[in-house]
Amino acid sequence: MAWLVVGFGCDLAGDDGFGISVANMVAELAKDTPKQISIEVVAKRILAPEFVENIRSADGVIFADASATLPLGIVQCTDLQALRQAELEQECCTTTSTGGAQMSHQCNPLTLLHLCNTLYLSSPPAWLYAVGASNFGLSENLSSMVADLVPKVAAQIIDKIERESARASSRSSSSLKH
Amino acid sequence: MGKIITIDPVTRIEGHSKITIHLDDNGEVEEALFHVTQLRGFEKFAEGRPFHEMPSLMARICGICPVSHLVASSKACDMLMSVRIPPTAEKLRRIINLAQIAQSHALSFFYLSSPDLLLGMDSDPAKRSIVGVARENPELARSGIQMRALGQEIIELLGGKKIHPGWVVPGGVSHALSAEHRDHILSKLPDAICIAQSTITWFSQQIEKFSEEISVFANFPGLFMSLIGSKGELETYDGRLRLADDQGQILEDIKAEDYKSIVAEEINPHSYLKSPYYKAQGYPAGMYRVGPLARLHLANSCGTPKADQALSLFKSLDHRSAFHYHLARLIEILYAFEMIELLLRGDDILDTHVRAYAAANAHEGFGISEAPRGTLMHHYKIDDNGLIIYADLVIATGHNSLAMNKGITQAAKHYIKNDKLTDGILNRIEAVIRTFDPCLSCSTHAVGQMALDIQLIDASGAVIDRVAR
Numbered sequence: 001m002a003w004l005v006v007g008f009g010c011d012l013a014g015d016d017g018f019g020i021s022v023a024n025m026v027a028e029l030a031k032d033t034p035k036q037i038s039i040e041v042v043a044k045r046i047l048a049p050e051f052v053e054n055i056r057s058a059d060g061v062i063f064a065d066a067s068a069t070l071p072l073g074i075v076q077c078t079d080l081q082a083l084r085q086a087e088l089e090q091e092c093c094t095t096t097s098t099g100g101a102q103m104s105h106q107c108n109p110l111t112l113l114h115l116c117n118t119l120y121l122s123s124p125p126a127w128l129y130a131v132g133a134s135n136f137g138l139s140e141n142l143s144s145m146v147a148d149l150v151p152k153v154a155a156q157i158i159d160k161i162e163r164e165s166a167r168a169s170s171r172s173s174s175s176l177k178h
Numbered sequence: 179m180g181k182i183i184t185i186d187p188v189t190r191i192e193g194h195s196k197i198t199i200h201l202d203d204n205g206e207v208e209e210a211l212f213h214v215t216q217l218r219g220f221e222k223f224a225e226g227r228p229f230h231e232m233p234s235l236m237a238r239i240c241g242i243c244p245v246s247h248l249v250a251s252s253k254a255c256d257m258l259m260s261v262r263i264p265p266t267a268e269k270l271r272r273i274i275n276l277a278q279i280a281q282s283h284a285l286s287f288f289y290l291s292s293p294d295l296l297l298g299m300d301s302d303p304a305k306r307s308i309v310g311v312a313r314e315n316p317e318l319a320r321s322g323i324q325m326r327a328l329g330q331e332i333i334e335l336l337g338g339k340k341i342h343p344g345w346v347v348p349g350g351v352s353h354a355l356s357a358e359h360r361d362h363i364l365s366k367l368p369d370a371i372c373i374a375q376s377t378i379t380w381f382s383q384q385i386e387k388f389s390e391e392i393s394v395f396a397n398f399p400g401l402f403m404s405l406i407g408s409k410g411e412l413e414t415y416d417g418r419l420r421l422a423d424d425q426g427q428i429l430e431d432i433k434a435e436d437y438k439s440i441v442a443e444e445i446n447p448h449s450y451l452k453s454p455y456y457k458a459q460g461y462p463a464g465m466y467r468v469g470p471l472a473r474l475h476l477a478n479s480c481g482t483p484k485a486d487q488a489l490s491l492f493k494s495l496d497h498r499s500a501f502h503y504h505l506a507r508l509i510e511i512l513y514a515f516e517m518i519e520l521l522l523r524g525d526d527i528l529d530t531h532v533r534a535y536a537a538a539n540a541h542e543g544f545g546i547s548e549a550p551r552g553t554l555m556h557h558y559k560i561d562d563n564g565l566i567i568y569a570d571l572v573i574a575t576g577h578n579s580l581a582m583n584k585g586i587t588q589a590a591k592h593y594i595k596n597d598k599l600t601d602g603i604l605n606r607i608e609a610v611i612r613t614f615d616p617c618l619s620c621s622t623h624a625v626g627q628m629a630l631d632i633q634l635i636d637a638s639g640a641v642i643d644r645v646a647r
Contacts, residue, residue, distance in 0.1 A: 045241065045341070048285075048289075048326075049289055049308050049319075049322075049323055049326075050323045050326045050327040050330065052323060053323065053324075053327055105285055105289040105290065105308075107308075111309060114309060115308070115309060115312055115319075118309070118312040118313055118316060118319075119312050119316050119319055119320050119323070
């Protein structure tokens with residue numbers, strides 16, 4: 001399977017750099033994964049619409065980001081494909097003070113998946129790992145609690161990729177037998 | 179008692195700004211002002227730094243057009259070193275600058291303005307985005323995504339990364355182009371050229387729907403300025419600086435580094451964006467416009483066959499209207515891809531001699547090039563140790579400051595008939611600003627999120643209506 005791991009955020013805005021740090025660590029851990037699993041890791045300041053081309057060509061996508069709404073230090077994994085279409089559209093069309101497709105050229109993961117579906121009639125399974133954070137001021141450093149979660153979330157992402165790949169492989173063998 | 183309307187923030191532009199619309203005692207629009215609310219500071223940060231650091235420092239001004247600053251800054255440093263860069267290096271710089279223009283124009287047209295152009299100025303604001311465009315016309319959205327992606331890919335292949343590449347350096351570029359990368363880019367250009375042509379055809383069929391907007395979107399006589407080639411052709415990297423009126427009468431045609439002899443800057447209390455003007459006509463009468471509209475107004479040809487065909491369409495329109503920035507952008511995308519193809523097919527494009535080396539040999543340097551939004555000027559002075567003692571940047575968006583204010587005043591006077599605002603009116607006033615595609619992080623060197631604020635203010639200064647996002 002071809003996986004795409006996307007850590008996003010601004011590494012000059014304190015905890016907002018969480019996704020970038022996770023991406024860097026996943027890139028290290030990915031060297032030890034089985035050869036049949038391909039993992040492309042990307043660290044991005046923002047998600048722009050053209051990134052839909054990368055998403056389109058992946059079999060599975062995992063996003064990592066800091067969240068200002070989750071409680072501090074809480075890690076949440078959301079299955080983005082499981083969100084109902086109505087919720088997804090609502091999320092995509094929500095204008096926030098921090099940007100969004102209505103405001104500028106920035107997208108969130110849901111908007112990108114929605115764009116992928118609209119433009120290419122399919123989108124890969126995708127998950128978002130978000131961590132509750134509170135320090136988004138100018139700083140090149142993560143707060144200690146958020147920094148401590150980087151290796152934990154990176155390991156969870158690798159584990160998720162291995163489990164989902166094994167599940168897909170087993171589904172594929174089973175369909176061949178039938 | 180008069181009133182003020184405020185739009186804050188202005189949406190779908192590159193930066194954080196607001197618009198205030200001032201009404202007189204009779205409720206008629208007196209004037210509208212475009213406020214850039216964030217502070218620039220790069221000229222001061224640069225003082226004391228070694229001159230050779232300037233290209234990579236100045237590129238950090240902006241994440242959308244870093245290549246433009248990289249190119250202008252490196253040209254200023256070439257002058258400080260008193261070197262003539264190798265011919266292949268100049269061609270490679272031209273290619274990366276054209277790729278920058280293509281990707282930035284694609285972002286402006288497809289991501290920021292096509293929702294208005296496809297869905298309508300009065301359409302549901304929740305759907306006026308690239309997502310709404312994708313639903314309504316997937317092919318148009320795919321075209322935009324492909325063109326921006328290709329522009330960025332070319333930048334990445336040449337410069338090593340899409341944003342803030344360090345490849346353009348004082349004296350040339352840091353390394354030669356490989357045959358593999360050249361062939362990869364060449365393989366993608368024919369499709370991109372077809373897509374650009376198709377989009378021009380589609381958009382030219384939409385233009386008549388916007389006759390009212392065309393008539394009031396910054397549609398007035400005035401001056402236009404850009405670099406120009408030796409035969410009067412479109413030029414984005416070098417050439418002379420030309421200023422002409424809307425009838426095409428040339429008022430100035432000078433060496434680009436002499437720009438300070440014709441351009442001065444005024445500071446306005448309402449904005450951190452400075453307002454350059456043509457000295458000979460004074461402030462604010464010396465208002466002029468730059469960018470794709472000005473470049474195509476001044477050029478007698480593009481120099482590439484398909485863009486030249488499209489240029490004849492542009493020349494047939496009333497291109498005093500800022501609305502036609504949109505068509506000009508599409509034509510320049512087409513031109514950029516055609517010209518990149520021509521340059522890549524040149525015999526010496528893989529030459530490995532791409533950099534001249536020297537220490538500082540002059541105390542003053544100018545670098546002028548065309549950025550996506552218009553003429554970009556970097557001016558540095560250094561001491562005997564090569565350290566920057568003075569840096570002055572005149573940014574493309576700044577040149578358009580006076581025209582943007584006059585443009586939103588014209589549109590506000592036309593659309594606002596009483597002191598209540600509708601979303602359609604608000605969007606049209608924002609859309610005037612979007613035609614200019616201002617890049618406010620470039621012009622003010624912003625930190626943080628960018629966002630628009632429209633206010634209706636009475637004669638006593640009280641805010642009586644406000645729409646903020």
